[in-house]
Amino acid sequence: MSEFPLGELSKPITKLIETVSSGIGVLFEPTRVVRKAKADAEAIKILARAKVEALAIHESVIKEQYLALEQEKLSREFQQKINRDNVIVETANQLKGRRVNNIEVDKDWATQFFSFVEDVSNSQMQLIWAKLLAKEIEKPGSYSKRSLLTLKYMSxxxxxxxxxxxxxxxxxxxxxxxxxxxxxxxxxxxxxxxxxxxxxxxxxxxxxxxxxxxxxxxxxxxxxxxxxxxxxxxxxxxxxxxxxxxxxxxxxxxxxxxxxxxxxxxxxxxxxxxxxxxxxxxxxxxxxxxxxxxxxxxxxxxxxxxxxxxxxxxxxxxxxxxxxxxxxxx
Structure with missing residues (x-):
């Protein structure tokens, strides 16, 4: 597993954190970003059961259906987060030694970027997306939304x-x-x-x-x-x-x-x-x-x-x- 490279936050990494926070809509804290091969299945089961029990459903068949749906939803969201975090970690690696300007990455562009990378599980494609994000952070405006859309559908x-x-x-x-x-x-x-x-x-x-x-x-x-x-x-x-x-x-x-x-x-x-x-x-x-x-x-x-x-x-x-x-x- 490879953690987010912290230490002294350089200007490129600080700008990356700001871009991620803008794109995902919440304050991004890199201290716990770790790449994993797969989600913790047991943790997902426990969380899903807790959420279903909170609904106070007594019919066993309906409860099991809700439980299956909740587990599926959590597994998907967990994988999407892993995909996104993998790209963020690799972007941080790509930014090492680079110079970035003071122009902020467009918020709408960042939002679209992170909505796309959530569904990218292939490591080779994650690397391509990370290179793209690093270049955009280095010089905002380098990549259009049309390029993001093209890359999204590229096998x-x-x-x-x-x-x-x-x-x-x-x-x-x-x-x-x-x-x-x-x-x-x-x-x-x-x-x-x-x-x-x-x-x-x-x-x-x-x-x-x-x-x-x-x-x-x-x-x-x-x-x-x-x-x-x-x-x-x-x-x-x-x-x-x-x-x-x-x-x-x-x-x-x-x-x-x-x-x-x-x-x-x-x-x-x-x-x-x-x-x-x-x-x-x-x-x-x-x-x-x-x-x-x-x-x-x-x-x-x-x-x-x-x-x-x-x-x-x-x-x-x-x-x-x-x-x-x-x-x-x-």
Missing amino acids: VREAKTFQTIVTYSLINQNGNVLFPMFAESYLRENFPELGYSKRTRLLEDLNLISIYNFPVTVSFGPIEGKDYVWIENGEMAIKIKGNNRDDVGEITLQGQLFTEIGQELARLVSYSDQKIDYLQKIVPALLSRGSKNGKIKSLVAEFGRTDENMLHEHTFLESETLRWTDIFKK
Whole structure:
């Protein structure tokens, strides 16, 4: 069992407590929040019998019916509380080391959030909901109510499919998420069960990806005031530079564009199992599109793993470098 991490209440945890209290309608006290595998069946029986006895029902058949209904109700409510508490505990873990602003999470948003997570028992989905809440607490307004509704009706299988598509997608400087056409071959090779029509239908039904005006052209231009193009891929990224600022031009790619809901939920995807191999294969294609004034041989791509803080700084935890001249020599 894992208890709510107390000690000194940091600003993120204090804001979490305030958000939970706002969402569930009562003052939230984290001192006794503990994750359990299942409800205490014996305690539920005792409480249910006590409530039925208080009704002073003398007919045994009716009393037993009331008792069964009361036990069912208490078991359901107990499980809902466990589900909610599991998400709260994991959210506290996600908030460790993060900075949060002073803007309060919208009360209506919080109320809807906690009404949804009460019915989420799967540990993988609880983790996704916890990541979402942590990001919303960090920066309120990051996730719309429509995204909450989409996630509510998303199955584990659908979530895994979405995660796979996001893993192969690229994010530009404006936050647009694109599944590029050249990624299709990698998807077929590694996930043959995700046929194009099946995948498109699934993501369209969930309003996560747009099928209109396919293929869509998305621009990956140089960062304003910088001499490089920065392309995100979750916890991975690609930085394309030249010898001079004028060497790097706008990179345009075609593919399927994520909807606003898809872009919001894409930020929840974990890339811990993603291989650097994918970036190694697509970097030459990006370099070939990134030249300005025909100076393609001057281009260099640095790519590798980063983290949420380094994304804003456009730096890497660990990276590799590939020059166009190296490709040209081959």
